[in-house]
């Protein structure tokens with residue numbers, strides 16, 4: 001079929017298999033270009049199909065030749081209906097990994113469940129024995145608790161007071177004011193239950209118990225801080241509470257891994273266009289200004305550049321892993337640079353519907369968004385008939 005983008009609000013309902021394949025190949029080529037690193041050899045990525053998790057899987061496989069197991073929750077293709085982008089990404093990743101002689105297997109299902117954890121542990125025991133690095137990169141709007149069966153939904157709201165600020169509809173370029181009412185206590189608790197650290201800890205506990213964590217194993221989960229501009233709705237809002245919980249969990253996990261000389265970290269990453277982040281109000285406007293400033297300074301990065309740097313300069317550089325005063329790895333260091341933030345804050349005050357296309361990188365944001373779904377990639381013929389049905393070679 002001929003596949004074109006079908007957009008509804010913050011999401012695109014279709015995705016393009018060849019475009020997704022090209023996205024993965026471009027990331028692989030970037031990592032190969034960095035040259036080999038002394039990274040991990042056996043890696044589990046939870047949330048491996050898109051965004052930072054996919055970049056982590058690619059960096060592991062093509063940076064240090066790692067065997068990888070990827071866990072994700074994606075929709076397969078059906079006759080006349082394209083798969084979700086993470087499905088096509090994973091199919092492409094496995095194809096290229098197998099071509100390169102690398103072990104790569106995937107599990108598609110609910111990572112929050114006991115069943116998927118057990119299936120993953122069984123696969124590790126059967127094929128790899130143990131794991132050297134566990135990347136935890138889930139982004140989900142809901143979680144069903146494996147013990148109580150209760151389903152929690154996360155919300156993106158401020159805490160305490162109503163928040164009002166500028167936002168942009170990046171499809172139309174229309175800048176307007178958004179007002180978001182504060183969350184109640186239950187919404188805060190629910191967001192922590194979905195995006196906090198409990199499930200990460202459950203994974204690591206189950207893996208340790210099963211003896212599938214190697215001596216010296218590392219685990220990393222991803223977090224975000226961001227600027228004053230978005231603080232009320234992000235870091236000091238409901239999602240920020242969940243990130244506080246995730247960051248605190250890193251210490252609990254680190255303690256639990258001492259006897260196997262393991263380490264647990266949270267890495268604070270840069271704001272990037274992913275499926276999860278385009279749904280957060282205010283953030284797209286901030287990002288379009290941030291990208292403009294960072295590109296002008298030659299320090300803009302995407303997921304793969306970020307994770308390439310995380311592995312090379314932080315996790316697997318010589319000596320101790322460099323962390324901030326709260327024990328966090330910071331690869332948002334360039335985003336948070338004083339000169340960058342000062343320029344973004346100034347542009348923020350000036351931004352209107354009329355001038356945003358000029359003072360901000362609205363076009364860059366828009367293209368990044370369509371790229372997530374495999375659209376608008378250079379070198380892909382979108383008028384061509386493509387087979388929407390694509391298998392993931394080693395799906396378990």
Ligand code: NAD
Pocket residue numbers: 046047048049050051052053071072073074086109110111112137138139140222223224268269270271272273274275276277
């Ligand atoms: P993403 O939406 O691109 O990826 C989410 C992944 O989780 C996908 O692989 C998806 O299949 C998987 N997933 C979701 N629900 C699942 C479930 N129930 N079971 C199994 N897999 C499931 O998200 P992302 O932006 O790469 O975010 C990953 C992490 O990075 C999050 O913790 C996010 O907060 C953090 N982060 C994001 C940004 C950003 O700007 N995007 C910045 C800093 C940190």
Ligand code: NA
Pocket residue numbers: 047048049050051052053054137138139
């Ligand atoms: Na991810």
